[in-house]
Amino acid sequence: MKQNSLTPEALIITKHQEALHKGFRTWPNLAFDRPPAMGDARWTDDLILATWTQAETGRPPENGLEFRVGRSGGGFDVLTFKFLPRELWVPEQETIDTSISLNRRPYDQEIEIPVPWYGAGMSYGSISEQIMLARAKVARQWSTFTCTGEGGYPESLVPYRDHVITQVATGMFGVREETIMWAPIIEFKYAQGAKPGLGGHLLGDKATASVAKMRESVPWISLFSPFPFHSVYSVEDHKKHIDWVKTINPGALISVKVSTPADVDMVAVGSYYAGAHIIQIDGGYGGTGAAPEIAKKNIAMPIELAIPKVHRFLIQEGIRDEVVLMASGGIRTADDIAKIIALGADGCILGTSELVALGCTRCSNCERGRGCPFGLTTTDPQLSQLVDPDWGAERIDRLYASYQMQLRDIVRRLGLRNVRELRGCMDLLIYRGQANRKEKEGHYGARSNH
Numbered sequence: 001m002k003q004n005s006l007t008p009e010a011l012i013i014t015k016h017q018e019a020l021h022k023g024f025r026t027w028p029n030l031a032f033d034r035p036p037a038m039g040d041a042r043w044t045d046d047l048i049l050a051t052w053t054q055a056e057t058g059r060p061p062e063n064g065l066e067f068r069v070g071r072s073g074g075g076f077d078v079l080t081f082k083f084l085p086r087e088l089w090v091p092e093q094e095t096i097d098t099s100i101s102l103n104r105r106p107y108d109q110e111i112e113i114p115v116p117w118y119g120a121g122m123s124y125g126s127i128s129e130q131i132m133l134a135r136a137k138v139a140r141q142w143s144t145f146t147c148t149g150e151g152g153y154p155e156s157l158v159p160y161r162d163h164v165i166t167q168v169a170t171g172m173f174g175v176r177e178e179t180i181m182w183a184p185i186i187e188f189k190y191a192q193g194a195k196p197g198l199g200g201h202l203l204g205d206k207a208t209a210s211v212a213k214m215r216e217s218v219p220w221i222s223l224f225s226p227f228p229f230h231s232v233y234s235v236e237d238h239k240k241h242i243d244w245v246k247t248i249n250p251g252a253l254i255s256v257k258v259s260t261p262a263d264v265d266m267v268a269v270g271s272y273y274a275g276a277h278i279i280q281i282d283g284g285y286g287g288t289g290a291a292p293e294i295a296k297k298n299i300a301m302p303i304e305l306a307i308p309k310v311h312r313f314l315i316q317e318g319i320r321d322e323v324v325l326m327a328s329g330g331i332r333t334a335d336d337i338a339k340i341i342a343l344g345a346d347g348c349i350l351g352t353s354e355l356v357a358l359g360c361t362r363c364s365n366c367e368r369g370r371g372c373p374f375g376l377t378t379t380d381p382q383l384s385q386l387v388d389p390d391w392g393a394e395r396i397d398r399l400y401a402s403y404q405m406q407l408r409d410i411v412r413r414l415g416l417r418n419v420r421e422l423r424g425c426m427d428l429l430i431y432r433g434q435a436n437r438k439e440k441e442g443h444y445g446a447r448s449n450h
């Protein structure tokens with residue numbers, strides 16, 4: 001279409017899109033050094049720019065940007081791998097298998113995904129329909145999944161329904177019989193690591209007419225999902241919930257999303273006995289900028305502590321190989337994916353890294369209706385047009401390709417032939433906290449030694 005045939009609104013959107021896309025290409029080149037005030041200690045400026053590079057090229061950067069660890073001084077950032085000497089690496093001509101199964105029980109449908117991750121629940125309202133669509137497109141392309149979050153199921157997602165998980169959370173916003181029937185996997189969200197014990201809260205600013213309609217509410221009113229499910233106070237109650245959705249969709253696999261309280265291991269075992277196929281442990285570093293910092297930093301246990309705790313307890317109980325353990329909330333890089341698997345998870349669930357691939361700078365303005373400068377966490381009709389779903393899907397696709405390539409490299413250098421062999425191999429990790437503290441005195445902090 002010729003530019004002069006566009007409406008003024010379309011012209012403005014095109015101009016902003018072009019400027020943003022140019023920025024995503026230019027900043028990671030470091031021609032102007034790193035942009036000021038970008039990111040934080042976990043999602044550093046380097047990690048954000050490196051994610052943009054991967055979303056552009058499908059490969060990690062080669063210009064010195066740190067793409068493996070952040071500068072938090074803890075957790076993933078002080079762990080590295082115990083790689084074997086080069087002569088013991090699995091030869092390059094052998095393909096490393098990165099697939100995992102999402103059902104380890106001897107009944108119900110078999111679902112295998114070719115990479116050990118899928119997309120996290122982010123609701124319509126917290127993000128735009130364009131972003132949901134971009135994520136669904138890439139989920140189909142990679143034969144993995146994305147998740148609706150709690151906010152309804154936009155019509156545009158229906159063609160991708162074999163790759164869309166329906167989330168059922170306490171507010172039941174947008175949950176309908178057909179959205180349960182469509183889903184190969186139903187996710188019960190009992191809690192969220194970024195704000196455990198607080199439920200969900202969509203500020204009135206973001207409850208536009210279309211969001212309100214999808215949630216069967218009225219516009220511009222704050223919408224709360226209470227904590228907890230007031231119908232669930234025991235494993236038996238939990239099982240009744242699962243029986244309820246299985247009555248509607250007998251073939252669905254059941255995932256249970258919980259946060260990381262001190263007794264998270266007991267919660268996981270209870271979920272298994274209630275009938276869950278997948279237990280999602282959501283650590284405290286996830287969530288968009290709409291989650292309060294005080295909750296993120298002070299309530300839940302980091303995922304790096306919760307996963308080994310749950311993994312060990314499931315082994316003690318003799319049920320580890322009958323349930324799939326997925327980690328979420330703070331997985332930023334391919335190295336993080338490999339580390340959380342070595343700590344005991346089967347795989348992980350990605351949310352923020354996909355938003356970063358689409359331009360997020362971690363500015364924490366997500367809760368405001370017109371706050372997101374990149375049109376990601378908004379449902380404003382104009383702002384959300386800054387992201388074209390096809391453009392978004394291509395960027396996430398290239399990020400996935402880069403992650404898979406790096407993951408294969410890590411597994412190969414550990415002398416393993418598939419990612420499933422890495423699960424729970426904590427002895428393949430090294431704690432380098434002391435070295436990290438010394439490195440932090442330098443300008444860019446801890447760097448991986450591989």
Ligand code: SF4
Pocket residue numbers: 288289355359360361362363364365366367371372373374375376377
């Ligand atoms: S407002 Fe947008 S850019 Fe800022 S943290 Fe939220 S998603 Fe990222």
